[in-house]
Amino acid sequence: MTNSSEKEKTVKTPSTMKVIWQEFRHDRVAMASLIFTIVLILGIFIYAASLNLEKVTNVNIFAQYDKPGQDGFILGADEGGRDGFKMLVIGARNSITIGFAVTIISSIFGIVYGMISGFYGGWLDNGMMRIYDFINILPEIMIIIVLVTIIPKYNAGTFIIIMSCFMWLSTARLIRSKALSESEKDYVAASRTSGTSDFMILFREVLPNLSSIIIVDTTLSFAGNIGIETGLSFLGFGLPDSTPSLGTLISYAQDPDVIGSKAWVWLPAAIVILVLTLSISYVGQALRRAGDAQQRRG
Amino acid sequence: MWKTILRRVVIMIPQIIILSLLVFILAKFMPGDPFTGSITPQTDASQLHALKVQAGLYDPWYTQYIHWVVNMFHGNFGTSYQFKEPVMAVIGGRAINTLWLSLFTVILTYLIAIPLGLLAGRYEDTNLDRGIMFFNYVTYAIPLFVFLVIGLWLFGYVLGWFPSGGSVSLSANGFWGNTWSRLYHMILPGVLTALLSTTSTVQYLRSEIVDQKHQDMVATARAKGVPERKVFSRHILRNSLLPIAAFMGYSITGLLGGSVFVEQIFTYPGMGQLFLNSISNRDFSVITALVMIYGILALFGTLLSDIIMSVVDPRIRIK
Numbered sequence: 361m362t363n364s365s366e367k368e369k370t371v372k373t374p375s376t377m378k379v380i381w382q383e384f385r386h387d388r389v390a391m392a393s394l395i396f397t398i399v400l401i402l403g404i405f406i407y408a409a410s411l412n413l414e415k416v417t418n419v420n421i422f423a424q425y426d427k428p429g430q431d432g433f434i435l436g437a438d439e440g441g442r443d444g445f446k447m448l449v450i451g452a453r454n455s456i457t458i459g460f461a462v463t464i465i466s467s468i469f470g471i472v473y474g475m476i477s478g479f480y481g482g483w484l485d486n487g488m489m490r491i492y493d494f495i496n497i498l499p500e501i502m503i504i505i506v507l508v509t510i511i512p513k514y515n516a517g518t519f520i521i522i523m524s525c526f527m528w529l530s531t532a533r534l535i536r537s538k539a540l541s542e543s544e545k546d547y548v549a550a551s552r553t554s555g556t557s558d559f560m561i562l563f564r565e566v567l568p569n570l571s572s573i574i575i576v577d578t579t580l581s582f583a584g585n586i587g588i589e590t591g592l593s594f595l596g597f598g599l600p601d602s603t604p605s606l607g608t609l610i611s612y613a614q615d616p617d618v619i620g621s622k623a624w625v626w627l628p629a630a631i632v633i634l635v636l637t638l639s640i641s642y643v644g645q646a647l648r649r650a651g652d653a654q655q656r657r658g
Numbered sequence: 659m660w661k662t663i664l665r666r667v668v669i670m671i672p673q674i675i676i677l678s679l680l681v682f683i684l685a686k687f688m689p690g691d692p693f694t695g696s697i698t699p700q701t702d703a704s705q706l707h708a709l710k711v712q713a714g715l716y717d718p719w720y721t722q723y724i725h726w727v728v729n730m731f732h733g734n735f736g737t738s739y740q741f742k743e744p745v746m747a748v749i750g751g752r753a754i755n756t757l758w759l760s761l762f763t764v765i766l767t768y769l770i771a772i773p774l775g776l777l778a779g780r781y782e783d784t785n786l787d788r789g790i791m792f793f794n795y796v797t798y799a800i801p802l803f804v805f806l807v808i809g810l811w812l813f814g815y816v817l818g819w820f821p822s823g824g825s826v827s828l829s830a831n832g833f834w835g836n837t838w839s840r841l842y843h844m845i846l847p848g849v850l851t852a853l854l855s856t857t858s859t860v861q862y863l864r865s866e867i868v869d870q871k872h873q874d875m876v877a878t879a880r881a882k883g884v885p886e887r888k889v890f891s892r893h894i895l896r897n898s899l900l901p902i903a904a905f906m907g908y909s910i911t912g913l914l915g916g917s918v919f920v921e922q923i924f925t926y927p928g929m930g931q932l933f934l935n936s937i938s939n940r941d942f943s944v945i946t947a948l949v950m951i952y953g954i955l956a957l958f959g960t961l962l963s964d965i966i967m968s969v970v971d972p973r974i975r976i977k
Contacts, residue, residue, distance in 0.1 A: 494673055497960055499952035501915050502933060503684070506945060509937055510687045587801030594803050595922060595934060613807050614923070616822065620815040627811075630804050641799035 380572055383650030390646030397639045401456055408453035416446045417604070428624045438612060438625050447604055448628050454599060455606045456636070458516065459586035462523045466585075467578050470528035474535025475562055475570075479543045485536075492532060500526040501592075508597045516603055523592075527585060531577055538573055542566050572651035579644035583637045590633055606633050662968045670957055677953045678730075681946055682723050688942040735947035740939045745947045749929065753951075755825050756928035759920070760913045762844050766852035767909065771859035772902065778860065779867025779898070780890060790860065798857045803919045809850040810923060820846040823925035847924045851916060859905060866898040900970045907963030911956040 384390055419442070428444075437444055477488040507522050508514060542548065543566070551561050592598035593607030601608075609629035613619040618626065717725070729735070735745035778790040814822035826839045870876060871894065879893050880886075917930035925931065929948055936944040 494676060497673070497911065497953070497956045498677070498680075499915060499949060499956060501918055502949050502952055505918075505934075505937060506684055506688075506949060510684070510689070583799060587804075591801055591803045591919060594807075595918070597937075607803075610804065610807055613811070619807070619811050620822075623811065626807070630808055633804050634800060637799045637801060638796065641795065645795055 377571060380575075380647060380650045384646060387646050387650070390643065390650075393639045393642040393646070397636075397643055400636070400639070404449055404452045404456065408449050411446055411450060413450065416450060417442060417602075438609075444624060444628065447609060448606075448632060451604045451606045451609050451629060452632050452636070454516075454603050455586055455590055455593075455633075458520060458523075458589045458599065458605070459582055461520045462527055462585045462589065463578060463582045465520065465524040466527040467531050467574070467581060469524065470531030471535050471567075471570075471574060473528065474532040475539045475566065477532070478536035478539030479558070479562055479566065481540065481543070485540075489536075492529060495526070496529055498526075504592065505595070505597045508592075514600060516599055519599060523585070523589065527581065527588070531581060534573065534577055535570065538570050539566060542569055572647075576644055576648045576651060579647060580641060583640035583644065586633070586640070587637055659968060663965050666961060666964050666968070670961055673957055674954065677957070678727060678950065679723070681950045681953065682726060684949065685726075685942065685946040686719070688945070689940070730950070735950075736943040738936075738941055738944050740936065740941040740944070745943050748944060749932065749947060749951070752927055752929045752932045755926065756917055756921070756930065758840065759844055759848060759926060759928060760910065760917065762841075762848045763851045763855065763913055764906070764909055766848055767855045767859065768902075770852055771856035772863065772899070774856065775860040775863025775902075776867065776895070778864040779871075782864075782868055782871075787864075790864075794857055794860050797854050800854065802851065802854050802916055803923065805854055806847070806850050806919060806923045809846065813846055825926050825928075843924075843926070847920050847926060851913070851920055855909065855912065855916075859902060862905070863898060863902060866901065867894055870894045870897055901967070904963050904967040904970060906966065907959040907961065910959035910962070914952055914955055914959075 384394070438447065473488065473492075477485045477492075504522055504526060508519065511518055511522070547565065548561055551565055556565075589598055590605055590607030590610070593605035594611045595607075596611060598607055599605040606629045610626045610633070613626040613630075733746050735749075737743065738745050738748045741748050774790050774793070778787045781787050810822060813819050821843050825843050826836060876889060876893055879889050884892075914930075917928060918933060919930070920926065921928045921931035922934055929951070933945065933948045936942075936948070
């Protein structure tokens with residue numbers, strides 16, 4: 361009895377997540393940007409769900425290049441007379457969804473790759489890092505574009521997979537270096553002597569210790585992936601035409617007349633991308649500060 | 659040191675082989691063959707077949723691959739379907755344009771990044787440092803193409819300070835006229851790209867200087883009574899600036915990736931624009947050659963960085 365009550369009294373070391381959350385709560389700007397990002401993304405998704413995609417993308421030649429405010433279009437209309445604001449919301453939803461999917465797939469792959477490489481070390485690590493080095497120097501944008509053009513059944517799903525093939529690299533390298541230093545720690549050796557399987561050590565013991573780094577890295581790559589997807593769609597090699605992306609909307613600016621005198625067609629999409637990537641990255645940077653004891657502000 | 663460099667070069671050989679295999683496989687998946695462009699309703703099918711046999715299109719893949727590699731070493735990438743010219747002739751002029759723009763951008767990047775990194779490191783934790791770090795966060799987060807489009811719109815159209823596209827204006831004549839016109843066309847894309855490429859250099863230089871500040875040798879210099887300004891210019895700067903030189907090679911790799919966006923947005927006739935143009939015209943011999951060239955350039959970029967690094971930092975050599 362006395363033993364158990366003593367145990368209850370011992371103060372638990374706060375978990376990494378708890379520390380981060382407490383640091384985060386004190387950083388007002390970071391908290392504001394987190395709330396702003398969530399509200400913005402939720403708003404886009406809720407409004408987009410109420411829209412009928414076919415109705416929005418229907419061409420209405422009479423409304424071609426309507427100015428903002430004309431015919432009830434808040435942000436004007438584009439070349440096909442489509443409502444600029446509704447297109448913007450749908451494009452933003454698609455870009456966020458793709459960016460999110462790519463981030464999840466590539467992060468999971470990168471985490472597993474990096475953990476195995478760093479944890480086992482030796483020839484396995486060496487070989488895996490050679491593969492990493494090689495993919496790292498490939499001209500990724502060009503190869504993605506070539507793949508997009510030669511793949512027969514091309515749709516949003518294949519695009520996500522193609523992008524994920526190249527976006528796991530930085531995560532893998534970061535996780536590898538952390539897993540390498542974790543694997544030399546005493547708790548891993550202790551666990552090993554008591555007969556825990558490598559799989560359990562990796563995912564039950566090492567992984568939680570990397571959680572703060574993973575959260576920061578995932579947030580930052582989310583912003584980065586939105587940038588890359590919209591960039592590829594801007595060039596015309598991202599999302600297929602049937603699913604507009606923010607990049608597709610900006611690509612109208614490649615017409616000298618549109619960029620010069622019809623800024624309402626593309627500028628809002630550019631601003632939405634800026635706002636999205638800046639706010640998501642800000643959250644990421646604040647998380648990094650919170651996770652790093654040396655940089656803590658509060 | 660020569661041993662390190664030699665070892666590093668040897669590592670590159672398998673990389674080039676795998677790269678060429680990859681590009682070859684991609685090329686094989688691209689629809690069409692070298693004769694697709696010349697087929698007309700009058701083309702005799704048996705004659706076409708004979709031509710294909712002659713060109714080795716029915717050979718096993720490894721024979722075709724070796725044939726392709728040998729041709730490549732002779733600078734023969736085939737004929738462009740779109741321009742009806744040898745691929746190397748098509749790429750040649752564009753490559754020089756891309757080279758000039760990249761060189762200009764690299765120089766600008768360092769001109770912007772080095773002072774910012776130095777100031778941020780020296781005046782650590784002041785408002786100046788916070789301002790520079792904020793700038794760094796913005797350049798890190800913004801996607802290049804959005805920045806370029808907005809910059810083009812603002813300075814090329816709304817304010818009209820710079821030309822909105824091309825590499826040289828038609829009215830320019832004479833050597834100086836031409837050079838000035840070229841430079842004038844490069845300013846906007848160069849400056850905008852350079853601003854966004856500074857992130858890693860600024861970050862690296864800043865943390866390097868902050869680290870150096872707490873070194874014993876700096877404390878010794880201070881204790882000897884060396885003025886603060888000299889401590890920075892003589893003791894800290896030298897040690898911190900050297901690794902930056904090594905970034906040069908990596909930045910080439912980065913710029914090449916960006917050149918697709920920059921050249922497309924500014925309709926600058928370089929390799930990146932040629933690549934997109936060839937993709938939309940299904941000019942696969944040019945595409946294959948460009949992917950190969952970009953890959954090899956990136957390989958040489960990292961090679962250059964690693965060599966500079968091993969020259970500058972002896973610790974890497976021992977590893």
